[in-house]
Amino acid sequence: MTEEAVAAAFEEQRGRLVALAYRMLGSRADAEDAVQEAWLRLARQDADAIANLAGWLTTVVGRVCLDVLRTRKAKPEASYDDQLPELVVTEDLDGAPEDDAVLADAVGLALLVVLDSLGPAERLAFVLHDMFAVPFEEIGQIVGKSADASKMLASRARRKVQGPHSPTDERRQQRTVLDAFLAAARTGDFEGLLRVLDPDVTLRTHTPRGVVVRLGATEVATRVQRGANTNITARRVLVNGEPGIMSWAPNGNPLSLMACTITDGRITDILSITDPAHLATLDLPPSTPKDS
CATH class of the missing domain: 1.20.140 (Butyryl-CoA Dehydrogenase, subunit A; domain 3)
Known part of the structure; x- marks a missing residue:
């Protein structure tokens, strides 16, 4: 040969x-x-x-x-705890196919x-x-x-x-949990946040200064509550095929990306990226959804 x-x-x-x-x-x-x-x-x-x-x-x-x-x-x-896997971020539209071809090579964060x-x-x-x-x-x-x-x-x-791919009914439950989280976050509803956060939830935020870890529903809810009533846009997305939340500034620039692990109807783990340099390397959806 x-x-x-x-x-x-x-x-x-x-x-x-x-x-x-x-x-x-x-x-x-x-x-x-x-x-x-x-x-x-x-x-x-x-x-x-x-x-x-x-x-x-x-x-x-x-x-x-x-x-x-x-x-x-x-x-x-x-x-490798402080390193991020390759992230594929796509729209999470109701009725969109769960096996979108763009996710074929992505490994789910969960x-x-x-x-x-x-x-x-x-x-x-x-x-x-x-x-x-x-x-x-x-x-x-x-x-x-x-x-x-x-x-x-x-x-x-x-x-x-135990099977990484969520069936359709579980995906619906995940969307319900994220919608409840977003509603509580927008209004600063502390009790509402606690209802959807697991008591032992972990929030890992990748910032320009490094990784910040917050533990427990009370601490995470307090951190989320501080951003309530601000003039930002936030909605559900898919991060490597898993539930996530993206937020944008009023000018349309991305502010943060959150990938969430949901178990038994509660958020148990959140990976958050607020580092503008890292966000700039990702192919992110626009602040206005495609179906709007």
Whole structure:
């Protein structure tokens, strides 16, 4: 196989490999690095001796990702908590299709949170098998375990994830919760805010000065209440397919983006971005919705 043929074969696999690595690592940059490492290793191999190039590349990328995940676990000081995943922000219009094609490659924030709670081998087994249909025999070769042990890893991870995609009725409930939150926030209804916030809610705000964390419904409601009765526009959006809220200044400039995790009818976690520099890097909807 010529160098050109090897490069062409690799490019055919690149999109799948990046998507696979992204779901394992939660970072587009890290995913690109993992795939580039696979290319460098392929360049050192005799491609004619590789019977199944797609399987070989999947194994290499899987091992690279596993090493990265293990390094993160071993070095907690190199935490990714203050880093943001790639964000896809779209309109959340009643009646819009839930599986909008623009979200096809986005990893839901709620799923990323759950995946981060898994051990490296669990995460790899779940992503490779459940999302990319890689056989457990191949997964076992990557993690150094038997096929049966790999199957147990994926099963354990599956129980923790419990299905990342919300059914239609749950999406309606999420919209109801966000509408109630927005109504209470606009009027400064403190009790109304407490009704939709989980008692142990966490608010992480990415500001120009760094990340500010607020814990508990009372503290979060107090912070939200301070912005009541201001002349801003705010409405529901989707952030990586999950419920969120976007706000704009009177001149139409984006002020903040919030991604919310909703469980049992209450907001349990809020990721907020108020840093203008980061907001400027996102493809955000305009202050006036498309259907208005």
